[in-house]
Amino acid sequence: MAAKEWTLDASDGRLLIHTGVTGRAAKMGHRLTIAMTTWLATAQWSGDELVGAELTVDVESLQVLKGEGGIKALSGPEKALARSNALKVFEAERFPQIDFRANDIAQTGDGYLLTGTLEIHGVVNECSVSVRVEDLGANWRLSCETEVRQSDFDMKPYSMLMGSMKVVDSVAISFTAEREKEG
Incomplete structure (x- = not known):
C-alpha cells in the first residue's frame, strides 16, 4: 500500500479551548470559548493505517468567540x-507555538489512541489523545476532546480580584476536521 499524507488546517475544521471559572466571585466571570484560528495538522498513512500525526498551533491566533455566565454578556472590548x-x-x-507529536499510535474501535509529546509554554509533557474517525460518505471526520492542566505546563491560570475569581486550571480542548475522500 502506498504512503500518503493528509494536511489539515483551520479551513478544514475547528480547534477550540473551553475554560471554566472558580473562586468566591466566580459568578462574575465568564466561561470562555476560544478558537485557535491558525493551526496545521498532518496525518501520515501507510495504506489504511495511521502511522504518524502532528499538530502545530499559532498561539497568537487565539480568538475569544463567546463567554457564558457572568453578570452581563461578554462585550467586544x-x-x-x-x-x-x-x-x-x-x-x-x-x-509562539503549541506542538503535539505522536510517538505511538494504536488503533481503537472508532479511531486511534495517539500517545506523544505536547509542548506548551516551553514545557514538554507526555500526552494521550483518543481520535475518533467517522466515515461521512464523501468525507472523513476526525475529532477528539481532551483536557489540559495549565499548571502542568508552568502556566498560571488568569485570576483577578486577588484570586477570588480565576480561570479553572484544567481547560477542555476540542478538535474537529473533515477531509474529502480521495478517488
Whole structure:
C-alpha cells in the first residue's frame, strides 16, 4: 500500500479551548470559548493505517468567540481584554507555538489512541489523545476532546480580584476536521 499524507488546517475544521471559572466571585466571570484560528495538522498513512500525526498551533491566533455566565454578556472590548490576558498567560511572544507529536499510535474501535509529546509554554509533557474517525460518505471526520492542566505546563491560570475569581486550571480542548475522500 502506498504512503500518503493528509494536511489539515483551520479551513478544514475547528480547534477550540473551553475554560471554566472558580473562586468566591466566580459568578462574575465568564466561561470562555476560544478558537485557535491558525493551526496545521498532518496525518501520515501507510495504506489504511495511521502511522504518524502532528499538530502545530499559532498561539497568537487565539480568538475569544463567546463567554457564558457572568453578570452581563461578554462585550467586544471584554473579548479583546480576555484575549490579551490569555496571550499573557501563554507568554505568546516567548512561546509562539503549541506542538503535539505522536510517538505511538494504536488503533481503537472508532479511531486511534495517539500517545506523544505536547509542548506548551516551553514545557514538554507526555500526552494521550483518543481520535475518533467517522466515515461521512464523501468525507472523513476526525475529532477528539481532551483536557489540559495549565499548571502542568508552568502556566498560571488568569485570576483577578486577588484570586477570588480565576480561570479553572484544567481547560477542555476540542478538535474537529473533515477531509474529502480521495478517488
